[in-house]
Amino acid sequence: MTTRQSPDHPSAARRERVLREAVQRKLLDPEQALLAAFVDLDGVEASVTALHRAFPDSVHALHTFAAKANCLVPLLERLRHLGMGCEVASPGEFAQALAAGFDPARIVYDSPAKTRGELARALELGAAVNIDNWQELDRVDALLRTRPSRSRLGIRINPQIGGGTIGAMSTATATSKFGIPLADDGNAERLLAAYRAHPWLTWIHVHVGSQGCPPDLMADGVAKAVAFAEHVNDALGRRRITGIDIGGGLPVNFTDDTTDPTYTAYAERLRTHAPALFGGGFRVVTEFGRSLLAKNGFIAAHVEYTKTAGGRHIALTHAGAQVATRTVFMPEAWPLRITAHHPSGAAKYGDPVPQDIAGPCCFAGDLVARARPLPLLEPGDLVALLDTGAYYATTHFQYNSLPEPAVHGFTVDPDGTVHFELLRPAQTTDDLLPAVR
Numbered sequence: 001m002t003t004r005q006s007p008d009h010p011s012a013a014r015r016e017r018v019l020r021e022a023v024q025r026k027l028l029d030p031e032q033a034l035l036a037a038f039v040d041l042d043g044v045e046a047s048v049t050a051l052h053r054a055f056p057d058s059v060h061a062l063h064t065f066a067a068k069a070n071c072l073v074p075l076l077e078r079l080r081h082l083g084m085g086c087e088v089a090s091p092g093e094f095a096q097a098l099a100a101g102f103d104p105a106r107i108v109y110d111s112p113a114k115t116r117g118e119l120a121r122a123l124e125l126g127a128a129v130n131i132d133n134w135q136e137l138d139r140v141d142a143l144l145r146t147r148p149s150r151s152r153l154g155i156r157i158n159p160q161i162g163g164g165t166i167g168a169m170s171t172a173t174a175t176s177k178f179g180i181p182l183a184d185d186g187n188a189e190r191l192l193a194a195y196r197a198h199p200w201l202t203w204i205h206v207h208v209g210s211q212g213c214p215p216d217l218m219a220d221g222v223a224k225a226v227a228f229a230e231h232v233n234d235a236l237g238r239r240r241i242t243g244i245d246i247g248g249g250l251p252v253n254f255t256d257d258t259t260d261p262t263y264t265a266y267a268e269r270l271r272t273h274a275p276a277l278f279g280g281g282f283r284v285v286t287e288f289g290r291s292l293l294a295k296n297g298f299i300a301a302h303v304e305y306t307k308t309a310g311g312r313h314i315a316l317t318h319a320g321a322q323v324a325t326r327t328v329f330m331p332e333a334w335p336l337r338i339t340a341h342h343p344s345g346a347a348k349y350g351d352p353v354p355q356d357i358a359g360p361c362c363f364a365g366d367l368v369a370r371a372r373p374l375p376l377l378e379p380g381d382l383v384a385l386l387d388t389g390a391y392y393a394t395t396h397f398q399y400n401s402l403p404e405p406a407v408h409g410f411t412v413d414p415d416g417t418v419h420f421e422l423l424r425p426a427q428t429t430d431d432l433l434p435a436v437r
């Protein structure tokens, strides 16, 4: 992968400006702050606006943010102020969403392994719940017999339409662990019977996959859910299913600064595959994560040393598997753009030289890029790992007891003034020493 980045692209200039400012304010420091993550809060707002604009006003839609993509409470709070709901999939994410002030009615609880206690709490607070399997359906039924709930309740179906380019991200394969497989023997009939028997079941949920699933595949999965909802409503003679949760999963372009596909393009695919979604008969929930955050964040790290081995240039930096776990372990599936900077943060120019960009972890595969053509890096320089606003610094891997880096939000005034806001402090060594005696 090469970094297609023109120095005059506005995003590149903006990152350079922010990096210079971060160095000046010692948010990046060769002793005290070896690496840090940055989130463009103006960019997040623009992405949220683009999502809301992609769906016509005639559709009653609740757009939730998939907390696992970036679960920092101050960021969730900001997304709430921008009009988002929140999708959670664990007690921890649920607690973070509540701490960020989300009304439980605007929280959607998805997880394939919800305990009785988790379900009871979600039902008590009135969070929407998407039921993953038959056994969970029985549990919810038993809980509702003891105590009614205001929660919107749905079933996650697996439309079994196949996977995308990344197996681990594809949730609609024939044998996926998620949801009730719609095409398996007897399931369509059994689902219809469940909707007939349980008047509280009023939603249907589908999430085809994340990165690597083309929009047409995702829209096809949504179409299967919509068709099944209409089948249920026809068979039961009334609008029993009132809402479709279409999940998230819009893929992100990791090769340059353009946003492709856009929410508008995806909404057009949905209109083609599942026109009834826009007919006004269903309420809609979305659960996007990566497409809202990935391109609005980057990680910057110092180069500690440089060397050559077997003729290969290697830069030993402070960003490796602890913050770029997927990229290090599955480099073909998760390549990242990297830019080179002087110690001041200024972009580095020069003839590209193939270099391995290595992390600090003690295993040989800890490389965020192999033989990447970049201006030759020197000790003290900075590297920036682009498009890492989702699923990177906030899904930390605690290898070698490396601490979580700080995450700074930023905004830039029209006159170029940069404002930083701490979203998460860096872990200290003391934080790694819990008081267990």
Ligand SMILES: *Cc1c(COP(=O)(O)O)cnc(C)c1O
Binding pocket: 066, 068, 069, 087, 110, 207, 209, 210, 211, 247, 248, 249, 250, 287, 288, 289, 290, 291
């Ligand atoms: C992960 C996940 C999402 C978000 O996926 P993105 O690719 O980040 O948009 C939404 N819904 C469910 C059920 C998920 O598991």
